[in-house]
Amino acid sequence: xxxxxxxxxxxxxxxxxxxxxxxxxxxxxxxxxxxxxxxxxxxxxxxxxxxxxxxxxxxxxxxxxxxxxxxxxxxxxxxxxxxxxxxxxxxxxxxxxxxxxxxxxxxxxxxxxxxxxxxxxxxxxxxxxxxxxxxxxxxxxxxxxxx
Amino acid sequence: xxxxxxxxxxxxxxxxxxxxxxxxxxxxxxxxxxxxxxxxxxxxxxxxxxxxxxxxxxxxxxxxxxxxxxxxxxxxxxxxxxxxxxxxxxxxxxxxxxxxxxxxxxxxxxx
Numbered sequence: 001x002x003x004x005x006x007x008x009x010x011x012x013x014x015x016x017x018x019x020x021x022x023x024x025x026x027x028x029x030x031x032x033x034x035x036x037x038x039x040x041x042x043x044x045x046x047x048x049x050x051x052x053x054x055x056x057x058x059x060x061x062x063x064x065x066x067x068x069x070x071x072x073x074x075x076x077x078x079x080x081x082x083x084x085x086x087x088x089x090x091x092x093x094x095x096x097x098x099x100x101x102x103x104x105x106x107x108x109x110x111x112x113x114x115x116x117x118x119x120x121x122x123x124x125x126x127x128x129x130x131x132x133x134x135x136x137x138x139x140x141x142x143x144x145x146x147x
Numbered sequence: 148x149x150x151x152x153x154x155x156x157x158x159x160x161x162x163x164x165x166x167x168x169x170x171x172x173x174x175x176x177x178x179x180x181x182x183x184x185x186x187x188x189x190x191x192x193x194x195x196x197x198x199x200x201x202x203x204x205x206x207x208x209x210x211x212x213x214x215x216x217x218x219x220x221x222x223x224x225x226x227x228x229x230x231x232x233x234x235x236x237x238x239x240x241x242x243x244x245x246x247x248x249x250x251x252x253x254x255x256x257x258x
Contacts, residue, residue, distance in 0.1 A: 023182070030178035031213035032168065035220050047225035056216040056232050060209050061183045080208055084233040 003106055003117055003142060007071050012101040017062045017125070019095045024054045027061055053090045057083075059125065059136040067101050069121075074145075081118070082139035089133045097125040097133060104137070117142040152226065157252050165249040166218045171206050173242050179210045206240040218248035 028038050033055055036043040044052045060083070091097070105120035119140040125133045176190050185207055188195040193203045212234045223229050240246070 026178070027182040027213075030175060030182045031210065031217060032175075033213065033217035033220070035217065037220065037225075043225070048223075048228045055213065056220060056229055057209060057213045063184055065184055080236060082233070082235045083209065083212055084231070087228070087230045087232075090228070 002115075003071075003073075003119065005106055007069075007103050008106055010069055010071060010103045012067050012069050014098055014100045015064055015067060017064065017097050017099050019054060019058075019062070019091060019093050019097070021093045023061070024058060024093055027058055028055050031055065031057075049090050051090075051092060053092055056085055056087075058091060059085060059123070059134050062097065062099060062123070062125065062136075067099075067123075069101060069103065071103075073119075073142075077143045077145055078119075079141040079143060080138060081141045084135075084137040084139075086135040086137065087133075088135075089127070089131070091125070091134055095133070096128060098128070098130075099123055099125045114144060116144075152224075154255070157255055159252050159254060161252040163222055163250040163252075165247055166214075166221065168214050168246045168248070170243050170245050171210070171240060173204065176204060176206060176210070176242065179207050179213075183207065183209060185209065202241075204242065206242065206244070208236045208240075211236075211240050211246060214246050215248055218250070222250065 024038060028034070035055070037047060037049060037053055038044075038055060039052070041052055044050075100123070102122045102124065103119065104122040105118075107118050109116050109118060119142050121138045121140060123136040123138075125135070127133050180186050180191055189199070189201070190204050190207050196202075196204045215234055216232065219229055219232060
């Protein structure tokens, strides 16, 4: 079954994610990214960020493991084709961000192996005043399974 | 990297110094799984990976994007904020693979 356009706009429940020092450290260490912007306060203060930040792909780790959309997606058909991070403000240790996953688009494309569907999922992250901080945008190829 | 760059001196077409990452290890995939929360067995369990037709585990695409993020942040250094960062996943990456990041100045504009 292909997905139907009516899913555009559907959202998960909102969840609050707290950015913790230890988590950020483990994330940067796994990548091997030792940029002082994540650890050295005085270096970070002198930067365009004016303070410590997190690695640019860190928002991918800002899930509590049970974020769900109110639709049945077949995970075997999903291929993470593209990822984008759009920053309105820096993400910092100590932030408590209000996050929500949303189906922002669904469109079809004719591919080599027939019609393919593309799903765009946005996780919007807002600070406690409601201002948008970051969008983590996942572009997913929804493949047909081999028959 | 472009060392101590200023916007006014950058030229379109200019290359940035490449960055070479050490070979990806299975321990690193376990570290990344823990830190990112992505415990898909495709990245951790060779037996599982073979069952679905792979030669063994593959790296998280987001780990490779993490490498690119490291590179981008090195280029931006203290001078710039990265406001938009995008990657298309072109190919699979395996333990032992060495990722090389390189870049160039594509366009310059003021807003």
